[in-house]
Amino acid sequence: MKIMVAVKRVVDYAVKIRVKPDKTGVETQNVKMSMNPFCEIALEEALRIRESGLASEVVAVSVGPAQCVDTLRTGLAMGADRGIHVEFKDGLNPLSVAKVLRALVEAEKPGLLILGKQAIDDDCNQTGQMLAGLLKWPQGTFASKVTLDKEKQVATVDREVDGGIETVLLDLPAVITTDLRLNQPRYATLPNIMKAKSKVIKKYTPGDLNVEIKSDLEVLQVTEPPKRKAGVIVSSVDELIDKLQNEARVI
Amino acid sequence: MKMDRWRASVRRILNLASRPGPAPRSFAAGRGNPARSGSLHCSGRSCRETQFYFGHRQPLSMHLRETEFALGVSLIQSRCFGSVATRIQRNPKFATINSDDIRYFRDLLGDKSVIQDEDALLAANMDWMRKYKGSSKLLLLPRSTEEVSQILKYCNSRCLGVVPQGGNTGLVGGSVPVFDEVIVNLGAMNKVISFDEVSGILVSEAGCILESLMNFLDNKGFIMPLDLGSKGSCQIGGNVSTNAGGLRLLRYGSLHANVLGLEAVLANGDVLDMLGTLRKDNTGYDLKHLFMGSEGSLGIVTKVSILTPPKLSSVNVAFLACTDYLSCQKLLLEARRKLGEVLSAFEFLDEQAMDLALKHLEGVRNPLPPALHKFYVLIETTGSDEQSDKEKLEAFLVHAMEGGLISDGVVAQDIQQASSVWKIRYSRSIDESRGCLQI
Numbered sequence: 001m002k003i004m005v006a007v008k009r010v011v012d013y014a015v016k017i018r019v020k021p022d023k024t025g026v027e028t029q030n031v032k033m034s035m036n037p038f039c040e041i042a043l044e045e046a047l048r049i050r051e052s053g054l055a056s057e058v059v060a061v062s063v064g065p066a067q068c069v070d071t072l073r074t075g076l077a078m079g080a081d082r083g084i085h086v087e088f089k090d091g092l093n094p095l096s097v098a099k100v101l102r103a104l105v106e107a108e109k110p111g112l113l114i115l116g117k118q119a120i121d122d123d124c125n126q127t128g129q130m131l132a133g134l135l136k137w138p139q140g141t142f143a144s145k146v147t148l149d150k151e152k153q154v155a156t157v158d159r160e161v162d163g164g165i166e167t168v169l170l171d172l173p174a175v176i177t178t179d180l181r182l183n184q185p186r187y188a189t190l191p192n193i194m195k196a197k198s199k200v201i202k203k204y205t206p207g208d209l210n211v212e213i214k215s216d217l218e219v220l221q222v223t224e225p226p227k228r229k230a231g232v233i234v235s236s237v238d239e240l241i242d243k244l245q246n247e248a249r250v251i
Numbered sequence: 252m253k254m255d256r257w258r259a260s261v262r263r264i265l266n267l268a269s270r271p272g273p274a275p276r277s278f279a280a281g282r283g284n285p286a287r288s289g290s291l292h293c294s295g296r297s298c299r300e301t302q303f304y305f306g307h308r309q310p311l312s313m314h315l316r317e318t319e320f321a322l323g324v325s326l327i328q329s330r331c332f333g334s335v336a337t338r339i340q341r342n343p344k345f346a347t348i349n350s351d352d353i354r355y356f357r358d359l360l361g362d363k364s365v366i367q368d369e370d371a372l373l374a375a376n377m378d379w380m381r382k383y384k385g386s387s388k389l390l391l392l393p394r395s396t397e398e399v400s401q402i403l404k405y406c407n408s409r410c411l412g413v414v415p416q417g418g419n420t421g422l423v424g425g426s427v428p429v430f431d432e433v434i435v436n437l438g439a440m441n442k443v444i445s446f447d448e449v450s451g452i453l454v455s456e457a458g459c460i461l462e463s464l465m466n467f468l469d470n471k472g473f474i475m476p477l478d479l480g481s482k483g484s485c486q487i488g489g490n491v492s493t494n495a496g497g498l499r500l501l502r503y504g505s506l507h508a509n510v511l512g513l514e515a516v517l518a519n520g521d522v523l524d525m526l527g528t529l530r531k532d533n534t535g536y537d538l539k540h541l542f543m544g545s546e547g548s549l550g551i552v553t554k555v556s557i558l559t560p561p562k563l564s565s566v567n568v569a570f571l572a573c574t575d576y577l578s579c580q581k582l583l584l585e586a587r588r589k590l591g592e593v594l595s596a597f598e599f600l601d602e603q604a605m606d607l608a609l610k611h612l613e614g615v616r617n618p619l620p621p622a623l624h625k626f627y628v629l630i631e632t633t634g635s636d637e638q639s640d641k642e643k644l645e646a647f648l649v650h651a652m653e654g655g656l657i658s659d660g661v662v663a664q665d666i667q668q669a670s671s672v673w674k675i676r677y678s679r680s681i682d683e684s685r686g687c688l689q690i
Contacts, residue, residue, distance in 0.1 A: 014666035016469075030564055032637070034665035074664045187570075187618045187661035187668060190648055 001055045001111035001150075001172075003046040005080065006101055007039040007062050009071040010121040023221050026121070035071045038116025040078075040185040042178045045146060046114050047079045047186070054148045055112070057081045061104060063097050065089050069201060076196035077188035083201035084108075088213055094126035096206075096213040101127075102134045103209035110173065112155070117142055117177040128177035138170040142179040148172075341430045345412045348389055348433065352409065356391060359401055364439065366390040375434050378427045379420050379481075385428030387414070392439040396514060396522055396553040402435060403551065404520025413518075415547035417489025418460065420481035425546050426489070435551060437488050443467055444554065451559040452511060452528045457488025457552045473559040476503035480677040488552045494544030498676075502595040502633070506543055509558050513539050515550035528556050565637035566595075567644050568669040571651075571660035572624035578656045579626050585656065586630055589647040593640055596631035598676045608675045615674055618661045628657075629676050631669075 011017055012032040020027050035043075046058045060075035062068040063086040072083035086100050105113065118125035132139035140146070140157030144165065147156045159166045160179050170176075188196075206213050234240045244251050356365045366372065367389060376385040393399045406413050412432035419426045419436075428434060440458035447453075451473050455464060461482040465475050477497040479485060485495070491513060494506050503509060512527035525539045542549055573579045579599060586594055600608075602623050608615055617623070634640040644662070651657050663669035 012666045014670065032564065032566075032666060037665075037667070040664075077662075077664070184616065187672075188664055189619070190571075190652055190657070190660040190662070193645060193662060194649055194652075 002057045002059060002108065003049060003055045003112045003114060004059045004061060004101075004105065004108060004110040005039070005043045005046045005075070006097075006113070006115045006127070007043060007060055007071055007075055008036045008116070008119045008121075009033050009062065009064055009068045010036045010119055013037055013120055019222055019224050023223060025219065025222050033067070033070075035074050036116050036119050036121075037185075038118060038120075038178055038180070040116075041180070041182050042114040042116045042176075043075055043078055043080060044183045044185040045143075045176075045178055046112075048183065049112075049146075049148060050079075054150050059084060059108060059110065061086070061101065063088060063092060063100050072201050073196055074188060076199045076201075077193045078186060079192060080199075082199060084204065085201050086204045086206060086209070088206055091215055092213065093215045093217065094122075094124045095130055096211070096215070097127050098130035098134055099211045100206060100209060100213075101131050103211050104204075105135060107209075112148075112172060113137070113175045115175070115177045117179050128175055132175040135173075135175070137173055137175050139175045139177070140168050140170050141177040143176050144179050144181045146176060146182070339429065344410065345430075345432075346410045347431065348411060352405075352411065353389065355405060356389070356402070359405075360391060360393060360398055364392040364394065364398075366392065372434075375416060375419065375436065376427055378422075378424045380422055380424075383424035383427055385414070385434075386431050387428040387434050388431055390434045390436060392436055394439045396440075396516060399435065399437075399440075399516045399551055399553055400520045400522050402433075403516055403518060406433060407519045415492070415551045417458070417486035417492070418481065418484040420485045421489070421493060425493070437486060437551070437553070440488075440553065441486075446471065447528070450528075450530075451561060452556060453559050454526065454528065454554065454556045455487060456554055457486060457491070459487050461485050461487060461490060468559055469562065472562050474562045475499075476509040476558065476560055477506065487555050487557070491543055491555050492545060492547050492552050498596050498598065498631075498673075501597055503560055506557075507540055510539065510543060510555060511558055512556040513542060513552050514554035515542050515552045517550045522553075523550065526554050526556050530558070563633045563635050565632075565634050565640045566666075566669065567632045567640055568663040568672055569630045569644060569648060569660055570618045570663070570672045570675075571628045571630065571648070571657045572619050573626040573628060573656065574624070574658050576626060579628055582628055582651060582656045585651060585654075586647065589650070590630075590632055590643060593632040593634040593643060594630070595633035596629065598629040600627040600629070600676060601625070605675065612674065615671065618672055618675075619659050624658065629672060631673075 010033065011026065011028060012034045015032055017031070018027045019025075043058070043060060046055070049055045050058050058080045059082050060072055060080040061084045062072050062075075066087060068085055068087075069083075072085055076083055084104060086104070101113070113131065115128040115131070117128065119127075128141055129139060131137075140155065140159060142160045143157045144160045145158035148154075149156070153172045155170045155172055155174055155176065157168050157170060157176060159168060160181070232243070234243060241251070353365065353367070366375075372387060372390055375390050376387055377383070391402055393402055403413065405411075412428070412430065414426070414428045414432045414434055416426050416434050416436045417438070437456075437458035440456040441460065441463070442456050443459060443464070444454040444456065446467075448471055453464070453468065453473075461475065461477070461479065464487060465478075465482065468474055476499055477490060477495060478499050479490070479495060479497040489495075491506055491510055496505060511529065511532075512525050514526045515523045517523060523538070542552060571582070573582065583597055586597060602625050605617075605623055605627055609617055619627075630644075632640050632644050648657070648660060648662070652660070661672075663672055
């Protein structure tokens with residue numbers, strides 16, 4: 001069985017982001033970019049499934065500008081077998097990515113699709129669900145545990161929901177999106193980094209896949225949240241009560 | 252020849268170990284009676300002393316192991332710091348604090364800056380490793396150089412012992428009182444005085460915590476030339492007074508290279524203003540270097556002027572495993588040759604240290620599972636071009652692997668992985684404080 005993992009190149013999680021002066025977006029020039037943490041977890045899960053013998057190949061896919069190749073190389077260095085890069089410069093949105101992935105699924109025919117639950121730059125949490133809808137495949141989102149049964153061709157997924165954990169049984173092929181507690185991604189070891197240099201990354205454009213990328217949404221403005229005001233140290237309980245009553249108006 | 256040195260050092264250790272009584276911990280400027288200059292005294296040269304015993308060739312843990320093997324005994328428990336096994340007595344020439352002194356300090360500094368509360372004093376009396384405990388009854392928090400000067404002038408006139416204290420993160424017991432000295436803590440002097448955005452020269456008061464200086468500089472696109480595990484609590488005045496090293500020493504040099512000036516208050520209250528901000532200044536004697544590393548025995552540093560390097564965007568971290576110590580040394584040489592100007596840190600760990608880190612630290616996992624290798628090296632490169640730095644590092648690592656210098660390694664793929672790899676190295680002192688290996 002082939003597993004396809006979609007990965008996204010985003011601003012590194014630990015970087016302090018700044019809004020561009022013209023307020024059209026977040027500053028991404030000269031800022032460290034790396035693989036979305038949830039995508040790392042997705043790739044790690046795929047690799048573990050392959051290592052347990054239930055899958056034969058892990059393919060990493062990324063949609064985006066030319067630098068996505070770096071992210072794919074990281075994926076290959078972690079242990080993915082092949083990479084696919086769909087080159088598109090700017091203006092991607094979850095629905096377009098889902099359509100591209102659907103076209104790739106029809107070409108590659110994987111038995112399982114694993115994605116991160118959301119990207120840390122837009123926090124959309126939509127691609128996995130939309131893709132499952134387009135493919136008409138079952139979906140197990142916010143996975144915190146995945147168990148595959150090869151004979152019955154089903155996957156048992158523990159989902160993290162507000163009230164606790166929900167367990168669902170999915171017929172394969174299916175779409176799984178990963179949550180934080182699923183696993184801890186491995187480091188890319190040197191031997192794997194060396195091997196990754198010779199692994200293949202196939203290039204496509206959206207046109208090759210007959211997908212038109214358009215957006216129905218337009219970003220009008222991006223602003224920083226209001227800065228937290230410094231606290232005030234009061235000198236007595238009376239002053240505190242006075243401030244709560246007259247300034248904060250909570251009592 | 253090496254064996255002779257071993258034998259000599261081992262004999263000394265065994266002699267010390269067999270003597271009764273607690274190990275003395277301070278022996279300031281000479282061996283024998285601790286020297287007192289004015290009303291300040293220094294302690295905490297202990298770590299330096301052990302270097303004489305063990306030499307510089309091999310890592311301490313290896314040396315101990317080999318010596319243990321040679322003698323057939325376990326040396327770790329019987330080692331003690333000290334060349335003089337006598338108990339230190341409180342010098343009767345120093346006065347004790349009375350209520351007049353307390354009143355004077357309260358008038359001078361205000362009630363809030365004079366601390367006599369038991370609980371607050373407990374923290375100030377004990378060092379970070381919990382090895383040494385003083386019995387001071389008074390903690391002062393001056394807010395300006397003038398206040399420090401008045402305090403020292405008064406203590407000098409009354410012959411009261413004083414111990415300067417910064418973040419109290421030192422590991423050699425130098426920041427806590429031996430007996431009942433007055434603790435002068437500079438934590439309240441935490442203002443950044445000025446920052447020149449063109450030259451990167453930062454002038455700040457001595458009580459600024461290193462991490463807050465780092466955060467301040469981060470917004471301006473600069474970094475501090477030193478980085479320590481204790482950055483969250485240590486103060487820059489203390490760093491300068493102890494000539495702290497840290498992780499960036501390899502790249503930016505020691506504080507002697509980066510501190511351009513400082514202001515210090517001498518034991519009699521005189522303020523010595525050596526706060527220059529010039530890169531090169533040959534006017535007069537360069538006295539500031541005497542203060543760096545003097546551990547407060549010559550004066551209390553109150554202001555520091557430090558050169559900060561610009562922040563470079565691309566940081567890469569690799570964690571490598573070596574099979575023997577010679578390879579680690581060769582690796583350092585190769586790293587400096589091949590990585591050249593982008594090499595910013597080269598840190599070393601042995602198997603035992605790694606084992607301790609994995610056992611006692613939370614959230615730390617082995618980057619090279621499943622087994623523990625004999626030696627580990629952490630290499631960090633800092634440069635301005637992500638792509639070329641990464642290629643340079645990977646080319647160097649491939650070359651080192653093919654040459655047999657390293658047996659395995661990982662390259663951190665994002666900042667999160669880099670900081671978790673650094674955590675293994677940063678937090679070694681935490682293992683030590685749990686009484687495992689006192690190195």
